[in-house]
Amino acid sequence: MRVILAGICALVLTVGLARFAYTPLLPIMRSQAGLSHVAGGWLATINYAGYMTGALIAASVSDLRFKYLFYRFGLVVAVISTAAMGLTDDTVLWGVLRYLSGVSSTAGLLLASGLVLNWLIRNGHRPELGLHFIGLGLGVAVSGVAVAAMVEWLRWDQQWLGLGLLGAVLFVPAWRWLPPPVVTQADGRALPASMVAPPATRWTGLLMATYFCAGFGYVISATFIVAILEKLPLLAGRGGWVWVLVGATATPSGFIWDRVARAVGQIPALLIAYALQTVSILLPVVSDDPLLNLLGAALFGGTFVGIVSLTLTLTGRHYPDAPAKAMARMTLSYGVAQIAAPAMAGYIAAATGSYRGALAMAAAFMIAGMVLLELLRRTDTMPEAPAGH
Numbered sequence: 001m002r003v004i005l006a007g008i009c010a011l012v013l014t015v016g017l018a019r020f021a022y023t024p025l026l027p028i029m030r031s032q033a034g035l036s037h038v039a040g041g042w043l044a045t046i047n048y049a050g051y052m053t054g055a056l057i058a059a060s061v062s063d064l065r066f067k068y069l070f071y072r073f074g075l076v077v078a079v080i081s082t083a084a085m086g087l088t089d090d091t092v093l094w095g096v097l098r099y100l101s102g103v104s105s106t107a108g109l110l111l112a113s114g115l116v117l118n119w120l121i122r123n124g125h126r127p128e129l130g131l132h133f134i135g136l137g138l139g140v141a142v143s144g145v146a147v148a149a150m151v152e153w154l155r156w157d158q159q160w161l162g163l164g165l166l167g168a169v170l171f172v173p174a175w176r177w178l179p180p181p182v183v184t185q186a187d188g189r190a191l192p193a194s195m196v197a198p199p200a201t202r203w204t205g206l207l208m209a210t211y212f213c214a215g216f217g218y219v220i221s222a223t224f225i226v227a228i229l230e231k232l233p234l235l236a237g238r239g240g241w242v243w244v245l246v247g248a249t250a251t252p253s254g255f256i257w258d259r260v261a262r263a264v265g266q267i268p269a270l271l272i273a274y275a276l277q278t279v280s281i282l283l284p285v286v287s288d289d290p291l292l293n294l295l296g297a298a299l300f301g302g303t304f305v306g307i308v309s310l311t312l313t314l315t316g317r318h319y320p321d322a323p324a325k326a327m328a329r330m331t332l333s334y335g336v337a338q339i340a341a342p343a344m345a346g347y348i349a350a351a352t353g354s355y356r357g358a359l360a361m362a363a364a365f366m367i368a369g370m371v372l373l374e375l376l377r378r379t380d381t382m383p384e385a386p387a388g389h
Contacts, residue, residue: 041346
């Protein structure tokens with residue numbers, strides 16, 4: 001349980017606080033620190049560029065000892081880059097700090113998951129990461145609760161410092177309770193090849209294109225959903241609680257989508273998740289009703305983790321001999337969209353005075369992703385396997 005808790009704390013620190021606390025703080029920084037629409041979009045883009053840098057480093061190195069050191073480096077950077085956001089109002093320095101926090105998020109999302117899985121296998125436990133990834137939704141919820149609790153009595157800069165202090169508390173178990181990996185001669189030994197032939201290039205290309213569309217739709221909502229809902233009179237000043245709602249629905253969603261995939265198959269489950277996320281994106285476009293917008297936030301939280309989990313599971317099932325490399329390619333596709341989309345959304349918001357145009361663009365990408373998924377379903381010749389087989 002200590003090892004699992006270390007991984008959860010690492011996710012809450014590096015993803016929930018260092019990466020995602022920016023979402024509920026964005027409207028506060030716009031009103032109190034003079035952050036513009038365009039600069040807000042660019043800071044999000046720079047953060048995702050940092051994440052992609054960390055992901056590429058993690059994917060290119062196989063040495064477990066280096067990954068463990070990089071994990072610990074990421075924990076330190078997460079705390080410092082979060083707290084330091086409150087020590088300056090210089091946009092360039094904010095950009096540097098958001099880039100570093102993006103690099104640090106690799107520690108929780110990629111490195112901690114690999115290290116926890118390695119420890120579980122070494123110690124005879126089931127190689128499952130469902131509990132670990134609770135930290136993803138929990139991190140979103142924690143960042144929302146923290147901002148909502150501080151917004152009434154602390155300014156934007158003091159809130160960043162408060163988040164850094166909370167990060168320092170999470171840092172302790174994340175640092176102390178995840179032991180270094182045991183490296184033996186057997187780690188270099190090739191695993192027996194499976195009997196599964198890799199899929200056609202067309203199949204892989206379609207899945208990468210589909211995942212790119214998902215990344216585009218996801219990141220616009222993830223970055224701007226609080227700023228959008230804050231504009232509604234009944235939700236003004238309550239943006240942090242909207243983010244809590246997103247995290248609360250995201251926390252159990254990985255387990256739920258696994259069940260859906262068992263019942264209907266992975267690609268049909270993905271089609272359902274894409275459709276629901278498209279609805280979540282369009283609700284703020286077509287309605288100013290607070291309840292419908294909150295429903296959209298809940299749907300978004302309940303789908304984005306599922307889309308990531310189902311896509312990577314589908315990838316691993318088709319590439320059983322080299323799942324990590326295949327998943328890295330998918331992560332790159334998803335990440336390229338996350339780098340491009342926020343800056344584009346910021347320019348659209350600045351030109352039109354609202355986020356509706358950016359959301360409509362995100363929904364169009366999700367619909368394109370559904371078309372590609374249907375093509376993928378018709379291309380896929382591998383029979384569906386029940387989860388766990």
